[in-house]
Amino acid sequence: MSKQFLQTKNEGDKYKFFMKATQLEQMKEDYSFIGKTKKNTRVQIEQGEERLEELKQLYLEKKESFKSIAFVNDMQTRLKDLKHQMVWAVVSEMEKEVELLKEGVRAEEGNTELLQKVEECQEKVNEAEKKYKAIQDKLITVSEEAQGLHPQCISLKAEVQAKRKAVNEAEIIYNRSKTELKRLEKDREQLHKQIEELKSCANQVSEPEKLERQRRIAYLREQLKAFHDEEVMIGQQLDQFQQAISKCREDHSRLRRESSEVQQALDAHQKQLRDLKDSKTNALKRFGPYVPAFLEAVEVAHKQGQFRKKPLGPLGALIHPKDPELILAIECCLKSSLQAFCCDNHSDERTLQSLMSKYYPRGHRPQIIVIKFQNKIYDTSQRAVHHPEFPTVLTALEIENPVVANCLIDMRGIETVLLIKDSRRAREVMQCNRPPRNCREAFTAEGDQVFERRYYSSSFVRPKFLSQDVEAEISHLNKEIENKRAQLTASQQRLHSIENEIRQNEDHLYGHRRHQKQLQAKIKTANAEIADLENVEEHQSADIHILQEEAEENKGRIESVKQDMQLQSREMEELKNNLQAAEKKLEEVKEKIHQVEEIAGPIKAELNQAESEVENSKRHLQHYEEKQREHVACINKHKNLLVSKEKELEEKTAKARQIFSEPIRVNRTVKSLDAEMNRLREKINLESSRRGNREEIIQQFQHAKERYEDASNTVKNLRRFIGVLDEVMVERLKVYRQFLKTLSMRCRLHFEHLLRVRGCSGHIKFDHKNETLSITVQPREEERAARSDLRSLSGGERSFSTVCFILSLWNISESPFRCMDEFDVYMDMVNRRIAIDMILERADFQPYRQFILFTPLSMSSLPTSPHIHILRMPDPPRDQRALTFQNRNDRDEDE
Secondary structure (H helix, E strand, O other): OOOOHHHHOOHHHHHHHHHHHOOHHHHHHHHHHHHHHHHHHHHHHHHHHHHHHHHHHHHHHHHHHHHHHHHHHHHHHHHHHHHHHHHHHHHHHHHHHHHHHHHHHHHHHHOOHHHHHHHHHHHHHHHHHHHHHHHHHHHHHHHHHHHHHHHHHHHHHHHHHHHHHHHHHHHHHHHHHHHHHHHHHHHHHHHHHHHHHHHHOHHHOOHHHHHHHHHHHHHHHHHHHHHHHHHHHHHHHHHHHHHHHHHHHHHHHHHHHHHHHHHHHHHHHHHHHHHHHHHOOOHHHHHOOOHHHHHHHHHHHHHOOOOOOOOEOOHHHHEEEOOHHHHHHHHHHHHHHHHOEEEOOHHHHHHHHHHHHHHOOOOOOOOEEEOOOOOOOOOOOOOOOOOOOOOEOOOOEEEOOHHHHHHHHHHHOHHHEEEOOOHHHHHHHHHHOOOOOOOOEEEOOOOOEEOOOOEEOOOOOOOOOOOOOHHHHHHHHHHHHHHHHHHHHHHHHHHHHHHHHHHHHHHHHHHHHHHHHHHHHHHHHHHHHHHHHHHOHHHHHOOHHHHHHHHHHHHHHHHHHHHHHHHHHHHHHHHHHHHHHHHHHHHHHHHHHHHHHHHHHHHHHHHHHHHHHHHHHHHHHHHHHHHHHHHHHHHHHHHHHHHHHHHHHHHHHHHHHHHOOOOOOOOOOHHHHHHHHHHHHHHHHHHHHHOOOHHHHHHHHHHHHHHHHHHHHHHHHHHHHHHHHHHHHHHHHHHHHHHHHHHHHHHHHHHHHHHHHHOOEEEEEEEOOOOEEEEEEEOHHHOOOOOOOHHHOOHHHHHHHHHHHHHHHHHHOOOOEEEEEOOOOOOOHHHHHHHHHHHHHHHHHOOOOEEEEEEOOOOOOOOOOOOOOEEEOOOOOOOHHHHHHOOOOOOEEEO
């Protein structure tokens, strides 16, 4: 054990060994026992207090029973006095009530404020009606003036259109004449050239050939003229076909756009219909087909601790309208906030955004609102709208979660937005009069938004997210889808018809262009043939006379065309001047109409305001007349009540004199007197039924009093004892910790001192908090190196270290007996000698303590002393039973 103690025992066991040797463990257990005892005593005190309360209640009941014996007669006397006071108190209250009625009737008869209000309202009504009639007459005059200008404007428009058409026709005729003049001049030049050529070559050509060529040329020229006329006509037809194609293509593009819009609306309705059908099983799908899966992902992330507080949303799923007729108005007010989510902090917002990127398509992610989560709705009493007739968005919604309500208050100000079903009533509340206090805007049942000076119509017809009747919404959407499909079919049919018309016009256009090309080819051929005929060698024999006649004829045509052009130009200028004059006159009439309408606009607004004033004045007049009628009826009612109360007072006074003739002045109310009388009756009846033997009641009272006082004293003594014990334990624990610290220090110092005797160094480290004790020993030759582990020591060194540790414990322990068994078994002779000398020195230092040492080795080297006794035990028998112990040596006992 000496060899293995320091190596095998852990630090906790060594600390326990130290505590046992110094008897500190016993002290610790004693203090623990005292703590448990103190806890049990506190429990006893609590039980005693409960019992004391029961005893006190029993004592008070017995005391009341004891007192009731003496006070029953007093209570009966008091009850009789209260009866007398009661009857006169009834009379006194009736007198006060009659007097109050008289004063009320006098005050109401003298109140002429309502009558004055009625007269003032009547005057206001008369003034408002007079003002309304004057504005109405003014508006009628202006309207008649505008109506008188409208027929003139229509006739001027027709005249302008006719003159513009005449100008266009004149321009067409003039352009045709201009084209004809150019052609004639070109023909004149060609004729002049041909005549000159024919004159120079007249002698070289035979007369018959010349005549034949001239006839051929004349025929070709006639054909050429016909081709030119036909070409002009085909050009005009080509322009008409191109215009028709352009118009058809414009109609086609417009119809394509309309069809695309109808198709988009149809797709949106079909998607909404699918969402509504899905929402029959899961209402969250109204906010998008991916919302349920996204909310499940949010729940999983919250359970995994990714959010500090779980986000809320979509907000539309967490609110419920109270009135179905206001659902569209609420949706138009909240708009995209219905699909929004709210977070407690920005860290949760970033986490939610990363989750949204996995479920929501890009560009369709809802808004995330960061707001501090609270368990209480904001106090909006000071800034909210309070209207007696119309609710706000906040009051029209059922919102269970305060965070959702606070979010909508912060983001949309729903406490300041009124919901008014009728649009006309909304205009009256918001625009005709001053808006209600704190009211910024209002919404109608159709979703229209009303401000103080503006009105915006809603583009929505049906609610999308908050509708409660899903079947009705599905039916409505089915009808909308059918209508859109019918529109799409009609548009497609119209498109098909326009496409056919375009194809037909294009076919005609291509045919006319081919015809035009053919005509151009014919013209080219005719011109070439004419040129050939004119350029043949026999052209000198051409008939110069015919060409000269043709030239003269051409010249006459040119002069005629020029005269026609001059006439057409003058006519066209005259038509243009007439058109400008008509357009100017039309503009003047339009300007007059516009001015009249500008004048009529403010007059209409003024008329509407005057009408509103008349309505308000009449409503106020009707209100005050009704109040006046109610006032008169109230006065008559109070007078009738006063008569009945005076009659009842006389009857009550007569009955009171029969019960107690002298009037009594009573300051208490009938209700308090009646309550006291009932309480006295109950107490008298209870005491009469409960009262038994007088001696028994007194004895029970005394017994209950003694038990209560004994229990009270016991509880007080225990409380005092606990207080003293707490003070003593605090002081003792303080001394215990100081004592523990002192003993551990003494043990450590003595251990180091004993090691130095052998030339070794060592250290004992105490950790009282964790209850551990560690020992390190260093041989002398390794003193400057790091302290070695105990396992690196030899057996003798470990045995010597154990002896030093035991002697250190002996030094601080108070036991009268010190025993040590086989302490020197593994020591060499030097260590054994030093250890024995140390033990003998310690024994000599403590003569009043007895040291008992067991060793199998010889102790003959010890000095002779009267204080040392050596007892050598006989050898054990070597029989069969002792063979198992043959490795043991003889033991010496030193005393």
